[in-house]
Amino acid sequence: MTRSRRLLLFQTVLLLATISATLLAFGVRPASFAVETARSADRFVDSICVGTHWSYPDTPYGQRYEEVKQKLIASGIRNVRDGFYQSRPQDLGKSGIRTTIVADVPDRSNGDEKTIQAIVNQIKTANAAGARIDAVEGSNEPDLFWIPSRFDKQYKGQGFPKGVIAFQKDLYTAIKRDSKTASLKVIGPSLGMTYDPGGGNPNPLPKGSLANAVDWGNFHPYPGGNPFSFPFDYNTTAKYYWNSNFPSINIDEFPYNFDTYSPPFQPKPMATTETGYSTFKQWVSEKVHAKYMPRLFLEFFRKNVQRTCSYEFVDEFADPQKTKREANFGLLRHDLTPKPAYNAVKNLIALLRDPGANFTPSGLAYSLDVRPVQNYREPLSKRVANYDRTQYVHHVLLQKRDRTFYLVLWHEVSNNDTSVQPPREIQPPALPVTLKLGQPIRTVAIYALGEDGRLTTTPTRLTSNQLTLNVPDRVVIVKLVPA
Known part of the structure; x- marks a missing residue:
């Protein structure tokens, strides 16, 4: 070995020893x-969303709008999912709250390009007046609501699923070709029924059929039992995954919801425009709700879901006996007092919020x-x-x-x-x-x-x-x- 190579080796060993000693000192x-x-951290906060129903006049959304709005602002939640009702998106936009607009064919009608253009025009008009609409979502659970026995919707003479696919493609094209709406995220249609990823009842939207018609896919994974899993006993519970309701039950170890509902949109990432829990007595207590809701938002973020909308912000109706599932989905009770879950989400946001440049x-x-x-x-x-x-x-x-x-x-x-x-x-x-x-x-x-x-x-x-x-x-x- 030459003298110069010995010197280089010695210097290298000395450098490594110095680095190791410094690290070990700590x-x-x-x-x-x-x-x-x-x-x-702020990207996580930005992923949190809640559903609202501003157009429901017999609920706190309609009867006590100003109070609900103040509770929403105080929560730190930046995103709501709703429709165009009156000027609610514009009013919320003044407080920095963004709206994910649900776009669909009107009930009992046959939509066409004029239907799509009307949606685009509404978005432009609202945003010009101060709204902060940053996302538009395709048809809401059309496998439930487009069928003739419900709201009998069609697009260009086609019902579900072909009409839904055509509607989504035309919606995406119209949003992206207009310079005033091109930056909006276009979210795919959701489905409301349970399908089997490997059995005789597959997702009716074909694999890849909407990959070029969305920025984000969409699903509504409410955390219930997961029978599409290996049965084992755990946590004092027989068939643990079948008989549990923790937030990641359908998206993580046995990701039934991803396996079933993401293929039409792949390789695009997913959004969740409905998920959550009812605190009626057949689902979760308010105590469990407070544990689950922060975990729910974190679990979906951990699995790269771009936006997670909890259904919903306020209990729609008074139900002292907790017997009605649909009356108890809120983070706020019907009288607008906060459930513990509201406080938990609010405090988590307050700790982690960090607005500013990317x-x-x-x-x-x-x-x-x-x-x-x-x-x-x-x-x-x-x-x-x-x-x-x-x-x-x-x-x-x-x-x-x-x-x-x-x-x-x-x-x-x-x-x-x-x-x-x-x-x-x-x-x-x-x-x-x-x-x-x-x-x-x-x-x-x-x-x-x-x-x-x-x-x-x-x-x-x-x-x-x-x-x-x-x-x-x-x-x-x-x-x-x-x-």
Whole structure:
């Protein structure tokens, strides 16, 4: 070996040793950590949407509009899904609230190009008057509402599904060719019935039929049981996926809804213009609702759903006995008092909102070590179970423009056994998690959503650049400020 090569080798070894010593001084083992690129915290906030019904005169939407609007503004939710009723989109736009407009053929009519152009003109007129319509959605559940026995809709003489496909293609073309609407996101039609991705009742919209007629596909995955899954017992529940209702039940481990409803739109990403829970007594309690709703928005964002609209913002009717499913979907009760879920979503948004110019998030070097809980006695049923599916601790890594990271964690587990009615409530354990950091961190804080939806914060310190915490079935957020 020549003298110059020996010198180069010595310098390289010295450099590596110096880097390793520096990292170890911060408690970092450089070979142990993968680097995950964060996603924009504000992009998550921007994905949150709620359905409204401004045109329903016998509900709080019509009777107490100004009060509902103020509750909406206070929530921090930036997107609603509705129609053109009166000048509601324009009025909401003044407060920065955007509207996803549902576009469809009028009831009991045969639409044509004039129908499409009327929709485009309405959007342009509304936006010119201050509305912030940024998305237009195709037909709402036409497999339910286009049929002759319901609202008997057609487009160019065709019913469902051919007429719906033709309508969507013409809608997309008209929106994109007009310079005043070309920037709008065009969302595909949704379906309302259950179809079998591998059986005798397939999605009636053919694979790829709408790929060139949308920016985002669409589906309405309400979290109920998932029989399109492998049956196993877990969480004190027989046939766990069949008899549960946790937020990701149909989109993650057994992604029935993606498998069934995304093929017509592939490779475009999906939006969810309806999902959520009713707090009537046959579905979820307000306590469970408060756990599920923040997790629902996070789960859909984690699965790259572009916009997630909860159905809906306000309970439409008073129902003290909680016997009517359709009366209890709101984040607000009928009297406009907040359910705990409203507080939870509001506080999550307040923590993570970060409006401003687009930026490119950076990466965080870290690892998560999740440990099981064995022989856990569930407090309500007194049943003993092992919680060993550590993959059910889910996370989303977010970052704000000031480079602060927010690691959002939750135990994605069911809080109900739906094999009985009303559902049996379950209190699963928190799972112990050790967070190890592979880069210097200056300050750490832990935020947690409580059962009432309130957000508490606990300053903490790293020990050897790591942190141990218990992750419950409610959202916790670890704030990490880089050194």
